[in-house]
Amino acid sequence: MYCSDCNKETEFDPVTREETLTLRGELITAKLPYVHCSVCGKERVPGDYDTGLQIVYDEYRRRKGLPGPKEIQGLREKCGMNHEEFAAVTGMTLLNLWRCEKGELIQEGDAARLKKLGLAVPAVQAEPRNLLIFHRQVAELV
Numbered sequence: 001m002y003c004s005d006c007n008k009e010t011e012f013d014p015v016t017r018e019e020t021l022t023l024r025g026e027l028i029t030a031k032l033p034y035v036h037c038s039v040c041g042k043e044r045v046p047g048d049y050d051t052g053l054q055i056v057y058d059e060y061r062r063r064k065g066l067p068g069p070k071e072i073q074g075l076r077e078k079c080g081m082n083h084e085e086f087a088a089v090t091g092m093t094l095l096n097l098w099r100c101e102k103g104e105l106i107q108e109g110d111a112a113r114l115k116k117l118g119l120a121v122p123a124v125q126a127e128p129r130n131l132l133i134f135h136r137q138v139a140e141l142v
């Protein structure tokens with residue numbers, strides 16, 4: 001990997017460092033990945049910066065009881081809906097839904113609606129005709 005401080009290709013060793021960050025007003029302490037240059041000793045965020053960010057997001061989701069990308073995508077798929085249909089039914093914007101399924105934090109209002117909707121999913125899975133009832137229930141929530 002190229003080190004901009006050494007101005008040459010060098011080896012980097014993976015290290016973790018505990019850091020406290022503020023996310024939506026909440027202090028989150030997490031062990032984040034860094035790399036350490038074996039020549040100059042400088043530490044930097046690795047090229048896959050999103051890994052550290054997802055660690056912080058996952059801790060925030062855990063604390064707040066918010067669904068993660070897999071839960072949101074799973075709920076949409078259990079309902080048998082594409083992105084456009086699911087966004088329309090839940091009241092989320094298509095862009096927010098796409099972002100949430102890619103790992104960004106869900107808005108808390110959207111999360112509250114999805115939690116309520118999650119209760120209706122088994123009925124839809126058991127009998128697809130229940131999807132019409134599901135849509136009516138969702139309309140009352142939005």
